[in-house]
Amino acid sequence: MENRIVIETEDLTKVYNGQIAVDHLTFQVREGEVFGFLGPNGAGKTTTLLMLLGLTEPTSGKARVLGVDPVREPIKVKGMIGYMPENMGFYRDLDALQTLRFVAELNGLPKQVAEERIERALRTVGLFEDSKKKVGAYSKGMRQRLGIAELLIKEPKVAFLDEPTLGLDPDGTNRMMELIEQLSQERKMTVILTSHLLHLVQRICHRVGIMIKGKMVAQGPMEQLAKEKLGVGAEKYTLEEIYMKYFKEA
Amino acid sequence: MHGLKAIFKKELSDHFSSYRFMILFALITMVSLIIAYMVGMTMREELASMAKPKYVFLMLFTSRGGLFSLVQFIAFFGPLIGLILGFDLINRERNEGTLSRLLSQPVYRDSVINGKFLAGVVTISIMMVSIVLLITGLGLRMAGVIPGLDEVWRIGVYLIISIIYISFWLGVAILFSILFRGIATSALAALAVWIFFSFFVPLGATIIADALVPDLNPNNPEAIIKHAKIQKAISLVSPMQLYTDATGTIIDPTRKTTRTVVLMGPLEKLSQARFAGPLTIGLSLLVVMPYILLLIAITAICFAISYTIFMRQEIRSL
Numbered sequence: 001m002e003n004r005i006v007i008e009t010e011d012l013t014k015v016y017n018g019q020i021a022v023d024h025l026t027f028q029v030r031e032g033e034v035f036g037f038l039g040p041n042g043a044g045k046t047t048t049l050l051m052l053l054g055l056t057e058p059t060s061g062k063a064r065v066l067g068v069d070p071v072r073e074p075i076k077v078k079g080m081i082g083y084m085p086e087n088m089g090f091y092r093d094l095d096a097l098q099t100l101r102f103v104a105e106l107n108g109l110p111k112q113v114a115e116e117r118i119e120r121a122l123r124t125v126g127l128f129e130d131s132k133k134k135v136g137a138y139s140k141g142m143r144q145r146l147g148i149a150e151l152l153i154k155e156p157k158v159a160f161l162d163e164p165t166l167g168l169d170p171d172g173t174n175r176m177m178e179l180i181e182q183l184s185q186e187r188k189m190t191v192i193l194t195s196h197l198l199h200l201v202q203r204i205c206h207r208v209g210i211m212i213k214g215k216m217v218a219q220g221p222m223e224q225l226a227k228e229k230l231g232v233g234a235e236k237y238t239l240e241e242i243y244m245k246y247f248k249e250a
Numbered sequence: 251m252h253g254l255k256a257i258f259k260k261e262l263s264d265h266f267s268s269y270r271f272m273i274l275f276a277l278i279t280m281v282s283l284i285i286a287y288m289v290g291m292t293m294r295e296e297l298a299s300m301a302k303p304k305y306v307f308l309m310l311f312t313s314r315g316g317l318f319s320l321v322q323f324i325a326f327f328g329p330l331i332g333l334i335l336g337f338d339l340i341n342r343e344r345n346e347g348t349l350s351r352l353l354s355q356p357v358y359r360d361s362v363i364n365g366k367f368l369a370g371v372v373t374i375s376i377m378m379v380s381i382v383l384l385i386t387g388l389g390l391r392m393a394g395v396i397p398g399l400d401e402v403w404r405i406g407v408y409l410i411i412s413i414i415y416i417s418f419w420l421g422v423a424i425l426f427s428i429l430f431r432g433i434a435t436s437a438l439a440a441l442a443v444w445i446f447f448s449f450f451v452p453l454g455a456t457i458i459a460d461a462l463v464p465d466l467n468p469n470n471p472e473a474i475i476k477h478a479k480i481q482k483a484i485s486l487v488s489p490m491q492l493y494t495d496a497t498g499t500i501i502d503p504t505r506k507t508t509r510t511v512v513l514m515g516p517l518e519k520l521s522q523a524r525f526a527g528p529l530t531i532g533l534s535l536l537v538v539m540p541y542i543l544l545l546i547a548i549t550a551i552c553f554a555i556s557y558t559i560f561m562r563q564e565i566r567s568l
């Protein structure tokens with residue numbers, strides 16, 4: 001893939017209360033890629049995403065998102081990225097329509113544009129029929145899909161999905177994965193996603209990065225990692241094997 | 251200000267549709283109406299004993315019909331309005347995971363806290379204005395008193411001071427909702443501060459003044475004055491005292507000072523009785539201006555502290 005670089009970091013470091021959460025991280029993501037961001041809990045994946053969003057200031061190092069520095073222009077960066085946090089919550093007393101209208105307003109969208117996008121987004125994620133239901137009554141899967149709808153309203157070029165499948169049932173997980181593939185293929189979105197469901201990551205990601213204890217221990221297309229680590233050609237590996245190998249070494 | 255308007259609108263509609271607000275409003279209205287009714291009933295007797303009644307309309311707010319006057323009621327329970335509206339504004343969003351979602355939208359972090367504070371202030375204003383209007387209406391109906399222009403101005407100033415006062419407590423509540431993650435913790439902390447200032451400080455002021463000036467001989471005016479001064483200085487730590495003093499001569503024009511003890515010779519007493527004219531509103535304002543400014547200052551400081559802490563908090567810990 002020879003597309004332009006959308007996200008790049010250089011020696012990005014974050015120290016929380018004397019503990020290094022992200023340690024001199026350098027990586028790139030190119031336009032249109034689906035990048036699987038893997039690693040054990042507490043490895044610093046979410047912190048990295050927050051730094052890219054301009055929600056947390058890095059202790060040192062640089063980051064660029066679509067050519068913009070998130071430390072200097074966080075508002076601009078946040079306007080261009082759709083972020084779905086892990087364990088996100090919604091205002092329980094609003095229905096889906098009100099939730100999305102509020103987000104549209106926060107993004108400063110004109111009313112008419114907003115209404116069009118809201119309807120399209122709700123249809124895309126399959127929540128149009130339930131759009132008048134209070135979000136408090138939604139199932140986990142519906143809420144995650146509402147999160148995707150919220151992201152679509154911004155029509156971002158880049159999406160950060162932090163554990164989009166966490167706590168979903170098999171059917172919900174499948175629908176979520178199909179949605180993500182759709183974002184990537186139909187809307188040409190660049191997607192960074194973190195997940196522990198390695199077989200699914202293997203299915204939809206073009207490249208993966210494995211992060212352990214704040215360090216990126218490996219990144220690249222899966223075939224390449226397989227060759228490096230396991231010494232087997234394509235086809236004969238699972239991401240799980242690669243991951244466990246790296247994990248044990250670290 | 252990115253997002254301020256949207257957040258303000260949402261917060262305001264949240265306030266007005268919440269049960270908490272409705273119950274609070276019903277409660278306050280009920281008590282106010284009871285007070286106004288009792289005042290209205292006893293007012294006729296009071297008026298009969300006065301030679302030349304002035305500011306009859308303001309008496310609706312100041313005279314103690316049964317237990318306490320409306321002004322006292324607001325001084326005492328007004329803080330609860332602010333506390334109840336604000337104690338979970340930030341930490342609820344944190345706990346439910348909506349704050350990180352909100353902040354990942356292109357909005358400034360200040361907009362979140364500004365929008366919440368503003369919406370709270372507007373809610374408080376609407377509540378206070380409607381209570382005053384209700385009582386005015388009741389007064390008109392029951393006692394047939396019509397407010398003069400001067401009285402309308404005074405009520406206006408009183409309303410503004412009250413709104414600032416309650417907003418201060420809203421600021422305190424928001425500060426705790428930023429500091430503490432637990433909603434119950436922040437509610438309790440805010441309540442503790444309220445009790446400290448409303449009960450503990452006045453009591454402490456008396457105890458300390460008694461300790462410092464143990465000999466309160468009625469023939470020793472210096473000691474009495476000293477006692478009163480010490481007591482006053484300590485009790486001014488409490489915003490409630492500030493508020494009572496700030497509204498004192500505004501709502502009661504016959505009071506000319508915020509001091510509690512005034513030394514007077516017999517001749518002065520005579521001239522006071524002879525020429526006891528009420529203060530004009532301008533003079534009243536002049537008397538209480540320091541208190542009003544102080545009240546605004548502590549509100550601003552409290553908000554500034556919340557603001558700084560909120561702006562520096564790591565998102566990870568949100």
